[in-house]
Amino acid sequence: MSQAGNVVIAQGGGPTAVINASLFGLVKAATQGLKRSGKVWGARGGIVGVQKHSWIDLRMPSNTLWKQIMLSPGAALGSCRKMLNLEEAIEAVHILCKNDVRYFFHIGGNDSMDTALKMSDAASALNYEMACCGIPKTIDNDLSGTDHCPGFGSAARYIAQSTVDLGMDIRALPTPVSILEVMGRNAGWLTASTLIARRDPDDAPHLIYVPEVPLSRTNFLGDVQRVYEKYGWVVVTVSEGVKDENGASWGTDHRKKTDGFGHPLPGDVAAELAALVNAELGLRARSEKPGLLGRSSALMVSAADRLEAEGVAIFGASWAMKGNTSFMASIQRRRTRKYAVEYGAVPLMSVANVTRLLPAEYISSDRNDITEGYRTYVEPLIGGPLLRYARLESKERRTATTKTRKGI
């Protein structure tokens, strides 16, 4: 049965490589579910576009264009970091009401779910019947109520492959230490994914630091020195949000700045750690910080991630059109041997502003590494094996080489 009314979709927060697959899923499902006369609008620049009534007709673009958009990184509608208070949400709902919008979809992370909840509260307060639905999206993978978040698998693939590549470079190099900075302000899911790069014990990464564990200067330097003595080279992966034992952020540059949501911006952690290794251990160290490249590389998209980004959005749209509201669509992993998922819905109330941290079971007892259990969790999400490389020498020979290299 076709539903009356119109649809507005917004994208919030930082984009991912598959956020437009969710957008496409919503448009497709909404177009099918609505009456022929129903409109599907996209708000330009996130919730701010809703407030400003800056909307674009999403039923207009051709199928060919949609196929291309789906494969394009960045938020096709534009995004913002604004959070609405209830008063602003009420004003926004007034605008939606005037345009007979009966379905509001917000694709985003924790903060965007809060805004979706505010919109839902505002609609209730106004006694206006409108379904408010969140579609999960974050490379941080820190939304609760879902097994994982669309966007995460592709970012995990990017950073794990980059760790393999970096390991090949540093292994052969006279600069023996590299610190790879990974996005993630509060949760270490993405940084932990670099574990996938390691197959042999001496493979990169040798040390993994997540924001869930305080990183003291002493422990860090001790860890690096110990790995260097063992292998002759060290690749460290570290989350941009890692804190010291007093809870202060590592990194120097942006420490006092905050983003649009009021969160402090993390600094250049890897650069600071590399400088520390140079100064204190006398080892040549450098840092790499792919930053936004890690969430915008279409070449590194996980096929599973893209499919799920579209699938969870289609589920969300149809669930809303079945009369449900104030929920976030979610991905649940089946308890089967072979990886499989099904989609569901959780109350927005339970996910808005909640940060799901990396569980303690995934953090090694030394607190500088990730446990193998995490590999089982994350490997199916990256959409197939990484590109692996060969080395000229056998392990025994490599050990000899390493010994030689230390003297260089």
Next chain:
Amino acid sequence: MSQAGNVVIAQGGGPTAVINASLFGLVKAATQGLKRSGKVWGARGGIVGVQKHSWIDLRMPSNTLWKQIMLSPGAALGSCRKMLNLEEAIEAVHILCKNDVRYFFHIGGNDSMDTALKMSDAASALNYEMACCGIPKTIDNDLSGTDHCPGFGSAARYIAQSTVDLGMDIRALPTPVSILEVMGRNAGWLTASTLIARRDPDDAPHLIYVPEVPLSRTNFLGDVQRVYEKYGWVVVTVSEGVKDENGASWGTDHRKKTDGFGHPLPGDVAAELAALVNAELGLRARSEKPGLLGRSSALMVSAADRLEAEGVAIFGASWAMKGNTSFMASIQRRRTRKYAVEYGAVPLMSVANVTRLLPAEYISSDRNDITEGYRTYVEPLIGGPLLRYARLESKERRTATTKTRKGI
């Protein structure tokens, strides 16, 4: 006619994604050119491995392993940054002489060519007949005597694609400024390659800064402000080696450190520039620094680059076995409409320690951009078109969107 004597190959300086294709080319050609009893050895860890007589038999690995090695980033033999003086070179030639080595190949950049020349001088001084040959390799593309250098095309592909990807992300983002740091201490060839990313005038990158042009604080801030006012977002690409108008390096961290060749290590230029934009223009700015990932990504390898890396090495080996010495194999571009190359040889004397800078004709009159002439030079080297994306809105609409976004 098969040649008597043995071969030693070393890899010097930072690796590239195709350095092992050159290694493979040398091994293949040397194996064909030598007598059946002739040895082809690889020195572990660069010239230091030659000095220490730490060698590996390169005729041993299977064809299957060689195919994998060829596709693997990093220096398969290991590398170093040591430069030999004549005395050390004489000692090294003594070791080669004792093992009846009649061909020495050094795969590397400017400094490695200097070492190859020293080895050649040492052999002459000892009246020992040994061909000394350099095989060009550097992502910096700053060797003279060759149209371009193996490794450069793949690194150019990586950074140009990354600029396209980053542009898609930033265009849709409330953080309107991103500074992308590109490798290259002295020469701007690689940073200039980000020009390929730009098709429409408003595409990233909007500003390109190379080390050949001093970058003053005032000009930089003025440029960013102007682009921001025009488009509402700014992507800057900057070489790690860029200097200010007094010749001092930008970037803070490693300023006083030097690498093994005695060159100062460049700092985190992009991070410093982003902090400056934050502080002085009040615009949210961030930095990305893929660093070594830009030369170790096998996924981004340019097919043309890999073929040439192998081809120029094969030429070098056969040229040496024809009785030539003290040369670097080189790539010359044919004057044909369709891109084609031939290989040649230039005296080591003319390339050792010479840095080929980006010619002035490729730098825009405003000195903050690269001319279209450079596109003609660089595009054939990246091995095919980049991955391009679609956008939802037409140009007219996007302009309207940009106007809206500025208010966010």
